[in-house]
Each structure stands twice: as structure tokens, then as C-alpha cells.
Amino acid sequence: MEAMRMNGNTGKSLGRDALPEELKPLVERACQGLSPDRSGLETLLGWPEERAAGLARAAEQVRAHWFGDAVSFCGILNAKSGSCSEDCAFCAQSAHYAGQAPEYGFLPLGEIVRAAQALRDAGASRFAVVTSGKRLSDADFEHLLQAVRTVADLGLHADCSPGILDRDRLEAFRRAGGCTYHHNLETGRTFFPRICSTHAYDEDVRAVRDALKAGLEVCSGGIFGLGESWEDRLELALELRDLGVSSVPVNFLHPMPGTPMADRPVLSCAEALKILALFRFVLPDRHVRICGGRHDVFGPEEREWAYAAGASGIMVGDYLTLRGRDAGEDRELARRLERRPG
Ligand code: SF4
Structure with missing residues (x-):
């Protein structure tokens, strides 16, 4: 791993390093918007x-082609936590496990606004209100709409991750000024039954399709390090490409005590770089965002890889059930690497 550490190199100097010869045709295709x-x-x-560092450099060239020096900062708030009816094996919010996520109902508007303002001031341009559970009650959905209107009034892209929304609710979210509907497929179709038994993969796929039909942007991705194979990862990437999502969050498992994944090892930095490259090449012109688990896979001397391995967006601030780092650290890192938060 020592050879992979950047040791003070900037993303720019990485980009000037020689590109592995066998990756040149892939980079060329990706710069035309074509998957491999x-x-x-x-x-x-x-x-x-x-050789993951060479692959990361190739993915970074594709990212720079489509996104230039911009890096999309987004933030989330876990606005309603715990007691979820679903049994996603990685999730501390599931009521099926003795996970340690806090349990609380929908946070008051004032708290949501304060969190959104803090992330906006730290450079985030998008803010998502996230709620646990498969579906919101009518009262909670009305509260979500109020939150979306208020977040949009702050000048942020107002996003949401509220489980499944039917068509009327998708339309109401759009009318309230909502921007992006977020709903992860989590993993490939073949592997999915190994991590969730309470709903079918196609329910999630339908939720994504319905949101796209409603004219919303969709952010949908997955979590890696659950024991899935590379074929499973490719299956997810191809499914997301074919659905036409505009943004793909990449989460790395942080094994949560009390869940069936508690004893799984954390992914290595090299494996994380390969995952990012796979998604960048399969979805060359879409946002690929590094979200949860970043600080597990990228150690203190590897954290610049988040900005130099093909990702076009970074989640800043806190994660769903874990504290993140001060978003100011990311702003400083972006400045040093000559990336422009936006
Ligand atoms: S990932 Fe979402 S749906 Fe699955 S258990 Fe956690 S909160 Fe519930």
C-alpha cells in the first residue's frame, strides 16, 4: 500500500503521470460518452x-474530461432515524437487528434548516433530507414537503431520500421545488436477496423508474464490501446506466455493531479505487459520488484519492448514522488540489 500513498502529490501531478497503455482505448471511449x-x-x-493507482489515474482523466475542475459537494441530514421495517443487512437503522443507530421521529423544521445552512456555508450545493423506513405517513410526507420548500429557499438543490414515493408524491415533491430523488439499489440484482429479504429488487428499480418518469433527477447507487463479487458490482453499474440515473453514490461498508455485517472487513484503498474506476468507466458522464465509509477505506495519508480517482462528487459533513469530518477539511483539501466546490 505504501506505493499507493500520494505523499503530498496533488491531483494535478497525478494526472500528468503516464497512463497504462492498455487503458488508453477505454479512456478514449469514455471521453466520447461510451461504456467499455x-x-x-x-x-x-x-x-x-x-496497479490500482494507474487505473485511478485513467478514471481521473475521464472525470476531468466531463467535469473539469469542479467537485460537487453534497450533504445529508438523517431527519428521521431508526425503527425501519426493512432488514438490509448492513443497516443499523433496521428494526430487525440490535443496531446502534439512534431512534427519533421527523426532526423539526428549525433543526433541518440549521443543518442545511451549515452545509451550504461549508460549500455544499445540494442537501438531502433522508428518512428511515420504506414509506412516509401522510403527516411526515407533508413535513418533508415543507422542509424541501425551505431548503430550496436557502438556495440549495433540495433533494430527498424518503423511501418509496408513489407518483402523486413524486409530483408533489417536484412542485415543492424538489430537485433529486435519491433511492439506492444497494447492490447487483443477483446478490440483493443475500442482503435484504423484506422487499424485492424490482420495487427499488420501479421507484427509480417512476421518479425518472416524473421528470426528476435520480441519484441511485450502492454500498460495497458486503461480500459481493466483481460481477455483482458490474451488474449494479450496468443496471444504473440502463435506467438513466444522473448520479451514483458509492458507499463503502462501515461494519455496524449488531448487524449481520458487523464482522466484515473494511475494503482496502486499492479495492475502493477499482470500484470507483468501474463506475466512472461504465457511467462516464454521470456524477459518481463518494459517500459513506470514505474515512474507513482512505486512511489519513490516502484521503486525497477521494479527489483523484474519478469521483466527481463528495458527500461532506455527517453520514447517515455516523459522524463525518468537519466539512471545512474538505473545502481546504479541494482548494489545495485546485478543485472548485459547486
Ligand atoms: S437501508 Fe434504508 S430501507 Fe434498509 S434498513 Fe436501512 S433505513 Fe431501512
Whole structure:
């Protein structure tokens, strides 16, 4: 791993390093907006982890082609936590496990506004109100709409992650000034039954399709390090590409005590870089955002990789059930790496 540490290199200097020869055709295709063909996908899936830094440089070239020096900062607030009816094996909010996520009902508007303002002041341009559970009650949905209107009035893109919304609610969210509907597929279709038994994969796929049909932007991705294979990861990437989502959050498992994933190892930095590259190449012109688990996979000397391995967005501030770092650290890192938060 020592060889992968950046040791003070800037993202810019990384970009000037030689690109591995066998990745040049993939970069060329990706810069035309095309996913890799079958042999390109095989190259990506079989790429040796010892050479993950070269792969990350290639992914970074594709990102720079589409997004220039911008980095999209987004923030979330866990506005209603715990007691979830679903049994997602990684989640401390599930009522099926003795996870340690706090339990509380929908936070008052004032608290949501304060969190949104703090993240806006730290450079975030988007803010998502996240609630646990599969569906909101009517009263909670009205509260969500109020929160969305208020967040939009602060000049932020007002996003939400409220479980499944039917078409009327999607339309109401849009009319309230809502921007992006967030709903993760979590993992590939084949692996999904191993991590969730309380609902079918197709329910999540339908939720994404309905939001797209309602004219909303959709942010949908997954969580990695659950024991899924590279084929499972590719299956998820292709599903998201074919659905037409505009943004893909990449979360790395932080094993939560009390959940079935409590004893799983944290992914290595090299494996995380390979995952980011896979998503950047399969969805070359869409946002790929590094979200939860970033501080587990990128150690103190590796944290610049979050800005130099193909991701076009970073979640700043706190995560769903874990404290993050001060968003000011990210603003400073972006400044040093000559990336422009927006
Ligand atoms: S990931 Fe979402 S749906 Fe699954 S248990 Fe956690 S809060 Fe519930």
C-alpha cells in the first residue's frame, strides 16, 4: 500500500503521470460518452489491485474530461432515524437487528434548516433530507414537503431520500421545488436477496423508474464490501446506466455493531479505487459520488484519492448514522488540489 500513498502529490501531478497503455482505448471511449465493450469490462474487472493507482489515474482523466475542475459537494441530514421495517443487512437503522443507530421521529423544521445552512456555508450545493423506513405517513410526507420548500429557499438543490414515493408524491415533491430523488439499489440484482429479504429488487428499480418518469433527477447507487463479487458490482453499474440515473453514490461498508455485517472487513484503498474506476468507466458522464465509509477505506495519508480517482462528487459533513469530518477539511483539501466546490 505504501506505493499507493500520494505523499503530498496533488491531483494535478497525478494526472500528468503516464497512463497504462492498455487503458488508453477505454479512456478514449469514455471521453466520447461510451461504456467499455465486453473486452474493456474484462480489463477493468481483472485489473490487478497492485496497479490500482494507474487505473485511478485513467478514471481521473475521464472525470476531468466531463467535469473539469469542479467537485460537487453534497450533504445529508438523517431527519428521521431508526425503527425501519426493512432488514438490509448492513443497516443499523433496521428494526430487525440490535443496531446502534439512534431512534427519533421527523426532526423539526428549525433543526433541518440549521443543518442545511451549515452545509451550504461549508460549500455544499445540494442537501438531502433522508428518512428511515420504506414509506412516509401522510403527516411526515407533508413535513418533508415543507422542509424541501425551505431548503430550496436557502438556495440549495433540495433533494430527498424518503423511501418509496408513489407518483402523486413524486409530483408533489417536484412542485415543492424538489430537485433529486435519491433511492439506492444497494447492490447487483443477483446478490440483493443475500442482503435484504423484506422487499424485492424490482420495487427499488420501479421507484427509480417512476421518479425518472416524473421528470426528476435520480441519484441511485450502492454500498460495497458486503461480500459481493466483481460481477455483482458490474451488474449494479450496468443496471444504473440502463435506467438513466444522473448520479451514483458509492458507499463503502462501515461494519455496524449488531448487524449481520458487523464482522466484515473494511475494503482496502486499492479495492475502493477499482470500484470507483468501474463506475466512472461504465457511467462516464454521470456524477459518481463518494459517500459513506470514505474515512474507513482512505486512511489519513490516502484521503486525497477521494479527489483523484474519478469521483466527481463528495458527500461532506455527517453520514447517515455516523459522524463525518468537519466539512471545512474538505473545502481546504479541494482548494489545495485546485478543485472548485459547486
Ligand atoms: S437501508 Fe434504508 S430501507 Fe434498509 S434498513 Fe436501512 S433505513 Fe431501512
